[in-house]
Amino acid sequence: MWEIIFLLQSYSGNVAAVAKHLRWPEAKVRAAVNYAEAFPKEIDEATAENESVDFGTLKRMLPQAVDSASWKTKQG
Numbered sequence: 001m002w003e004i005i006f007l008l009q010s011y012s013g014n015v016a017a018v019a020k021h022l023r024w025p026e027a028k029v030r031a032a033v034n035y036a037e038a039f040p041k042e043i044d045e046a047t048a049e050n051e052s053v054d055f056g057t058l059k060r061m062l063p064q065a066v067d068s069a070s071w072k073t074k075q076g
Contacts, residue, residue, distance in 0.1 A: 001039075002046035004032035 004018065008029070011017040015033065019026040036043045059065050 001032050001035050002043050002050065004029060005036050005043055006047065006050075008033065 004022075007018045007021065008015070011021070015026055015029045018024075019029045022029070055065070055067055
């Protein structure tokens with residue numbers, strides 16, 4: 001669910017745009033929004049966990065991960 005909310009934020013809350021991006025019906029995206037509104041703590045915790053991951057953490061989880069220019073650009 002947090003990924004859908006993340007996408008919605010990047011699309012300025014545009015449900016139709018997210019649905020098009022995912023090739024989902026708008027009702028499915030709206031269901032994710034409804035879920036996030038009903039369980040905001042769960043979404044906040046998942047989002048915080050995702051934001052806390054750096055390349056070192058990812059490398060420990062996935063030893064085959066390769067550092068790339070795009071990762072460095074995103075992470076500063």
